[in-house]
Amino acid sequence: MKTSIATVSISGSFREKLEAIARVGFQGIEIFEQDFIAEEGSPREIGRMIRDHGLEIALFQPFRDFEGLTGELRRRAFDRARAKFDTMAELGASRILVCSSVHPEALGGIDRAAEDFRELGEIAREYGITVGYEALAWGRHVNDHRDAWEIVRRADHPNVGLILDSFHTLARRIDPDTIRRIPADRIVFVQLADAPLIEMDLLYWSRHFRCMPGEGDLPVTDFMRAVAATGYDDWVSLEIFNDQFRGGRPEGLARDGLRSIVALLDDVRRAEPDIRARLPEIPPRVPVRGVEFVEFTTRGAEAEALSAMLASMGFRHVADHVSKRVELWQQGAVRIVLNAEETGFAASAWAMHGSSVCDIGLRVDSAADTVARATALKAEPFHQPVGPGELEIPAVRGVGGSVLHFLDEASGLARVWEVEFRPREGAAPEAPGGAGLTRIDHIAETMSYDEMLSWALFYTSIFEMTKTPMVDVIDPDGLVRSQAVASRDGAVRITLNGAETHRTLAGSFLAESFGGAVQHLAFATDDIFATAGALEAAGFEALPMTENYYRDLKARFGLTAEEVERLARHHILYDEDEKGAYFQLYSRPFDNGFFFEIVERRGAYSGYGAPNAPFRIAAQKRLMRPKGMPRR
Ligand SMILES: O=C(O)c1ccc(O)c(O)c1
Numbered sequence: 001m002k003t004s005i006a007t008v009s010i011s012g013s014f015r016e017k018l019e020a021i022a023r024v025g026f027q028g029i030e031i032f033e034q035d036f037i038a039e040e041g042s043p044r045e046i047g048r049m050i051r052d053h054g055l056e057i058a059l060f061q062p063f064r065d066f067e068g069l070t071g072e073l074r075r076r077a078f079d080r081a082r083a084k085f086d087t088m089a090e091l092g093a094s095r096i097l098v099c100s101s102v103h104p105e106a107l108g109g110i111d112r113a114a115e116d117f118r119e120l121g122e123i124a125r126e127y128g129i130t131v132g133y134e135a136l137a138w139g140r141h142v143n144d145h146r147d148a149w150e151i152v153r154r155a156d157h158p159n160v161g162l163i164l165d166s167f168h169t170l171a172r173r174i175d176p177d178t179i180r181r182i183p184a185d186r187i188v189f190v191q192l193a194d195a196p197l198i199e200m201d202l203l204y205w206s207r208h209f210r211c212m213p214g215e216g217d218l219p220v221t222d223f224m225r226a227v228a229a230t231g232y233d234d235w236v237s238l239e240i241f242n243d244q245f246r247g248g249r250p251e252g253l254a255r256d257g258l259r260s261i262v263a264l265l266d267d268v269r270r271a272e273p274d275i276r277a278r279l280p281e282i283p284p285r286v287p288v289r290g291v292e293f294v295e296f297t298t299r300g301a302e303a304e305a306l307s308a309m310l311a312s313m314g315f316r317h318v319a320d321h322v323s324k325r326v327e328l329w330q331q332g333a334v335r336i337v338l339n340a341e342e343t344g345f346a347a348s349a350w351a352m353h354g355s356s357v358c359d360i361g362l363r364v365d366s367a368a369d370t371v372a373r374a375t376a377l378k379a380e381p382f383h384q385p386v387g388p389g390e391l392e393i394p395a396v397r398g399v400g401g402s403v404l405h406f407l408d409e410a411s412g413l414a415r416v417w418e419v420e421f422r423p424r425e426g427a428a429p430e431a432p433g434g435a436g437l438t439r440i441d442h443i444a445e446t447m448s449y450d451e452m453l454s455w456a457l458f459y460t461s462i463f464e465m466t467k468t469p470m471v472d473v474i475d476p477d478g479l480v481r482s483q484a485v486a487s488r489d490g491a492v493r494i495t496l497n498g499a500e501t502h503r504t505l506a507g508s509f510l511a512e513s514f515g516g517a518v519q520h521l522a523f524a525t526d527d528i529f530a531t532a533g534a535l536e537a538a539g540f541e542a543l544p545m546t547e548n549y550y551r552d553l554k555a556r557f558g559l560t561a562e563e564v565e566r567l568a569r570h571h572i573l574y575d576e577d578e579k580g581a582y583f584q585l586y587s588r589p590f591d592n593g594f595f596f597e598i599v600e601r602r603g604a605y606s607g608y609g610a611p612n613a614p615f616r617i618a619a620q621k622r623l624m625r626p627k628g629m630p631r632r
């Protein structure tokens with residue numbers, strides 16, 4: 001199949017769009033007529049400019065309100081069509097999309113529409129143009145691809161075929177398997193778009209909320225499987241109308257588009273092994289087995305504060321790098337690396353963001369396959385020269401310019417701790433116990449709200465991770481949206497938090513850290529009360545919660561006075577759902593808004609305590625607020 005994207009899908013001037021689309025590797029574009037009309041230059045020059053970028057004009061669209069008219073209106077519709085065909089001839093475009101009519105005077109009737117298309121087909125034949133008919137979900141008489149197909153079938157003209165658009169089919173909840181019966185050679189073009197499930201007017205939903213396949217909630221894979229099962233092996237094109245994308249970065253949007261389409265076609269190839277279409281082979285989605293390490297870049301007083309905090313949470317400094325200023329701190333299966341090097345990536349991350357998480361290591365089965373899949377999906381590989389005797393651990397760029405390293409057993413990369421680190425005197429490499437922290441429960445990454453779709457797609461397309469529905473986190477100074485991506489067994493959970501203003505805690509973290517990524521790390525314990533006790537004994541200062549909070553908890557969940565008293569004494573937050581319960585204990589925030597969390601999950605609770613977030617954030621903001629008025 002050949003990949004294309006509609007010019008409406010991304011932002012920028014026509015030229016910027018072309019450059020971005022060509023650079024990431026699409027083969028064609030759909031010219032959305034409005035973009036073309038706005039552009040200077042004759043159709044011939046524009047056509048040449050597109051081809052000079054190595055792109056083919058896959059489709060010209062849309063031609064509206066054509067079928068079902070009578071008399072003068074009908075004559076005018078055919079005149080308009082000829083004018084478009086003339087333009088297309090100059091552009092060098094050979095396919096046009098006619099979307100189903102919304103004209104108030106248009107009449108229904110399958111045979112009437114079929115007759116209109118047969119006549120249009122005759123004119124198209126003179127031009128060597130193929131007409132494709134698409135059912136808009138809100139079309140006046142035709143709003144279902146099955147009706148559009150019946151019209152095309154009855155028109156029975158070689159220059160007239162069907163255009164399928166996943167949005168229109170799936171938004172109306174039409175079973176995509178009805179596509180399987182359509183002959184491939186009558187499908188002229190296929191458009192793809194996803195969308196979040198929101199109840200709203202179809203037209204409004206389509207024009208403002210479409211997103212890349214995999215970024216929304218529609219079963220676009222089922223749609224594309226059905227298309228592929230027909231034997232169709234031609235253009236697949238993204239047609240994304242999205243308010244946010246209109247103001248985004250052309251390059252990033254084009255990359256996300258290609259990522260979404262490559263991942264989708266790969267899913268289709270695996271799910272439909274008998275299809276005729278030949279699709280590129282890339283390694284499958286990568287199961288993530290766990291978080292191998294989290295690395296901070298830090299120095300001086302900040303490094304001391306961070307070390308003190310880790311010690312108060314029961315971590316021990318167990319080993320040092322053989323040649324670098326890099327410490328390994330450990331507890332249970334949690335490895336924290338503190339990097340104070342003054343050259344290399346950690347140093348540049350420190351210069352940019354200050355003390356922060358610069359690197360995350362994920363445990364996978366094959367690090368090489370992981371990087372192969374990630375780069376096929378346009379992730380940016382990361383390399384840094386390694387010192388003598390050090391392992392070359394494959395990596396890609398992650399959120400906020402941070403790095404994701406991949407470690408596996410098979411190639412010996414997971415032995416990095418023995419190869420590159422020297423245990424400290426008196427500290428066993430597997431220091432047991434501590435305060436009972438067992439593993440990393442989740443990593444919380446903060447980003448600007450308009451990056452959330454992109455990073456969710458990054459994680460869910462490269463890894464075997466699925467996303468949870470987006471939840472609203474109410475900060476006293478604005479809304480923060482939060483969505484988690486996680487492996488099925490919960491071995492790796494990452495929450496993506498999207499800030500819209502700088503006044504929220506998440507937004508001020510982004511500003512303070514100049515676009516940092518990890519705002520908090522949550523460790524798991526099997527016994528939150530025992531852990532809380534151990535932490536207090538070690539001098540850990542928990543984030544204090546209000547009395548009002550505990551009074552509400554008692555009423556909300558019907559807890560006993562003793563239960564609530566016990567939670568309150570340790571500043572533990574509580575949530576429950578139908579599957580289980582969740583206990584949370586927060587550290588006080590560092591100056592830039594970074595903090596730690598300790599959680600216990602009971603039963604099959606799979607959330608992140610979102611109902612507690614407003615109270616936790618208010619408490620954090622109280623501590624961070626400068627005392628008194630700033631001096632002038
Ligand atoms: O929103 C529209 O009008 C519109 C136009 C052309 C399309 O291909 C489409 O899917 C929607």
Ligand SMILES: [Mg+2]
Nearest residue numbers: 134165191239
């Ligand atoms: Mg469409």
